[in-house]
Amino acid sequence: MPQQDSYSSSSRPLEALAGGRLTIDLDAIATNWRTLSEHLRDGTECAATVKANAYGTGLCETAERLSQEGCRTFFVALPQEALHLRETLPDATIYVLDGLFPGTAATYAAANLRPVLNSVPEIEEWSAYCRAGNKPLAAAIHIDTGMNRLGLMPDMFAQVMADDYLTGAFTPCLFVSHLACGSTPDHPLNQIQLDTFRAATAEFPEIPKSLANSAGVFLGPDYHFDIARPGISLYGGKALDPGTNPMVPVVKVEARILMVRDVAENQKIGYGGAKTATKPMRLAIVAAGYADGFLRRAGSSDKNPGGFGWLDGHRVPIVGRISMDMMALDVTDVPETVARHGVFVELLGPNVAASDLAIYAETIDYEYLTGLGRRFHRRYGTLGLRQDGT
Numbered sequence: 094m095p096q097q098d099s100y101s102s103s104s105r106p107l108e109a110l111a112g113g114r115l116t117i118d119l120d121a122i123a124t125n126w127r128t129l130s131e132h133l134r135d136g137t138e139c140a141a142t143v144k145a146n147a148y149g150t151g152l153c154e155t156a157e158r159l160s161q162e163g164c165r166t167f168f169v170a171l172p173q174e175a176l177h178l179r180e181t182l183p184d185a186t187i188y189v190l191d192g193l194f195p196g197t198a199a200t201y202a203a204a205n206l207r208p209v210l211n212s213v214p215e216i217e218e219w220s221a222y223c224r225a226g227n228k229p230l231a232a233a234i235h236i237d238t239g240m241n242r243l244g245l246m247p248d249m250f251a252q253v254m255a256d257d258y259l260t261g262a263f264t265p266c267l268f269v270s271h272l273a274c275g276s277t278p279d280h281p282l283n284q285i286q287l288d289t290f291r292a293a294t295a296e297f298p299e300i301p302k303s304l305a306n307s308a309g310v311f312l313g314p315d316y317h318f319d320i321a322r323p324g325i326s327l328y329g330g331k332a333l334d335p336g337t338n339p340m341v342p343v344v345k346v347e348a349r350i351l352m353v354r355d356v357a358e359n360q361k362i363g364y365g366g367a368k369t370a371t372k373p374m375r376l377a378i379v380a381a382g383y384a385d386g387f388l389r390r391a392g393s394s395d396k397n398p399g400g401f402g403w404l405d406g407h408r409v410p411i412v413g414r415i416s417m418d419m420m421a422l423d424v425t426d427v428p429e430t431v432a433r434h435g436v437f438v439e440l441l442g443p444n445v446a447a448s449d450l451a452i453y454a455e456t457i458d459y460e461y462l463t464g465l466g467r468r469f470h471r472r473y474g475t476l477g478l479r480q481d482g483t
């Protein structure tokens with residue numbers, strides 16, 4: 094069992110004492126992994142990106158479920174995440190995308206972690222460590238093909254690979270690059286990055302390569318190479334901006350109704366009086382706010398519409414600004430027997446996609462998922478069907 098820490102589900106508040114509950118469907122994550130695997134060309138391995146606590150779904154719980162499904166390779170961002178994962182999965186291949194942190198090579202080696210070496214200083218340090226111990230440990234090398242974030246530029250990569258002192262002492266086991274605009278399939282940078290990655294690695298046909306995140310999986314077989322490393326699609330997110338999302342939902346957030354109140358026409362609602370009742374309304378005040386990850390920008394005003402929740406087949410719009418701990422929902426059209434004190438309202442889940450909420454908050458579903466529910470009661474189980482039955 095992994096040690097108790099802030100990721101542990103047992104440190105979460107009891108359902109009866111929490112403002113809301115967060116349900117995570119591990120079988121749905123497994124289903125999405127299989128769907129992604131089936132999209133890949135023959136011979137491409139489907140890994141899983143489980144950084145940021147597996148996008149909020151629980152690092153060890155998710156990785157363990159995926160491992161049961163047949164997933165063997167995992168990508169995390171930080172060495173602390175990798176060490177945590179290693180306790181759960183002693184035999185998995187674990188890559189650390191943020192690279193090699195100074196002075197930590199022995200820690201990586203002891204836990205059999207593979208850094209994704211992003212720069213010359215990291216390559217020098219891993220190389221020196223391997224040379225000193227006379228152990229050619231495996232590491233990936235990141236090539237920057239146009240994102241200008243992490244990785245070696247192609248000319249520097251060529252120099253480094255030609256320099257036996259730098260790369261002769263360890264085992265380069267994977268070449269990695271990352272797409273900057275994959276979610277926009279017709280963006281010209283995708284093809285440029287693909288061509289650059291191919292050209293840079295052409296000399297090394299025997300070394301495995303990885304370019305595709307979730308979006309890359311859907312861009313087609315040219316982008317698949319040897320290992321795909323999807324993240325957001327595993328968690329039900331929408332990888333490509335256009336089109337429908339083929340993934341099943343994984344996360345549901347419900348918050349309890351604290352109070353139901355009637356508001357007369359022309360009354361102002363919430364902080365700043367940003368929203369005016371244009372007719373007599375009934376509001377449900379629910380116990381979830383921006384401190385729970387419900388981004389303040391998804392609130393509504395007289396000028397702008399906002400996000401919405403879902404209550405027993407009714408779309409219930411967010412009314413006015415979102416507070417730290419609560420928000421108001423318009424339940425005027427919901428029967429009084431349904432919208433009452435203590436009832437849970439779906440704020441995200443099968444009926445409220447994170448990608449839809451994200452539009453109102455001018456962000457992406459990644460930010461919603463990774464920011465959700467530090468105070469909610471967390472449980473693992475099935476989400477139930479969408480209320481239109483699909």
Ligand SMILES: *Cc1c(COP(=O)(O)O)cnc(C)c1O
Nearest residue numbers: 142271306307308322323324325
């Ligand atoms: C986060 C990340 C991924 C996963 O990306 P998704 O868009 O969530 O599929 C893959 N590779 C790198 C380098 C990343 O930073």
